[in-house]
Amino acid sequence: MRPKELKAMNRELPGPGFWALIQPHTGVLSQAQPTARGFGSDLTAIIECEKGPFFVKAMRNRPGGRRASLIRERLINPAVQPISPTLLWHADDDEWLALGFDVVDARRSDFTPASPDLPGVVDLVDRLGDLPIPDIARDWPESRWDRFAVDETEAELFRGDALLHTDINPSNLILGERGRWIVDWSWPTRGAGFIDPACLVVQLIAAGHTPEAAEAWAAGCRAWADADSIAIDAFAAATRRMHRSRADRHPEATWLEAMAAAAGAWAVHRGVAEVPGQAMT
Template identity: 65%
Template structure:
């Protein structure tokens, strides 16, 4: 993609916030965005994220990201402006100098990753997030008792992966707050465990890193067991739905390895 592909209307929408364009560098887009790019312009340098302005999940996610930013800053880069018309909904964040983190065993980034999750765990739940209960794992829980373990009053950032935890010379950031929710605080470090196993850690080693997170240490082990089982069912269902997607198979294997480590039987969800 180059800047011309987006059309004159897109740049007219952004122009009051950016001024004239100097440089446009697309970045890898996630599932929730139509445009992600580093933009250098007359009014500064910004990370720009935009979606087509249509009802549904993508628009809802970028709206959440806009609303949560005051609560997530400075762990998230600051949102400097947003722009919306009938075609586009765009956000402009500070451009931070950071690189994707390394989750592999022995990585020097691991302490900073754990520290970033602890910083997130210390954030207060803002009023806007009280209406965003975490429910994504509920249908994969064995029963209502297991699902009840996922409820809580913590602000959750669950999109834990190497691309979203950025490491700078002096700071670290968690980016892509596209679906923050309210739930049990241990869920964020539990998501880290899954990612670490996927990156090559054994389950015991992955949990040892998660134990550096206060929310993990404060959690009921039965709640973690319930979440491990639900997560395994979730990724198994995703992998069965798209059997050609190797990364989904890898995640299913990682979550099954974790459940096995915890001696959790992963029966089919009811």
């Protein structure tokens, strides 16, 4: 099928120049089915083709954080393949950056309290904590929570030598009959190992768990079990401030308010925030 025919099938697809860019890797194209994509990509699609299929993730080649995130995802893939789909090829020109991944048969996970997915979710986050830090990631220190810490001493509690994903959510932890994977490595960093299990805690609370129950699930991760409670307290407080700041900047985004509420509930549970309407004693 010619690129212009693919374009005609679906208005969400890019133009002929993009298909010409990736065709050396795909061979003859037969079908492209866009998938639900996050904020960081201009295209995510399953590409049926002569050499595939492939899951293709692409964005416009423009300076900025989004471009840098796709480059990081390409660079980190060899280090995370035990728990992530394999990157099989990449291509770029003046207009586009594209990554071609192995296609895995999987669905997003369910974080709700009665979900049978929860043991597998915890296992994935625990296995993430076992991945060695690759040399490429040593220059990617985690700092996004720093400005929400009380001071630099508190921010130092978030430092470490663990490889972090930091976007733990149901869409990025996918489950199938033949395996479980963590996807969307848009901004891997190096930091304290408890951070990814802590991100899981907030997501579980947002999905309906009590803070106590969410932490009980996180306790299945060795990085959480080995962490200093003072560091977790500081991170909970910083996470509450981070999510509140985001929700206040975008009041139209109800999901941000839900995350702020979950982070707030966790901070109250840890004793580092006031119960709404009550003063801390």
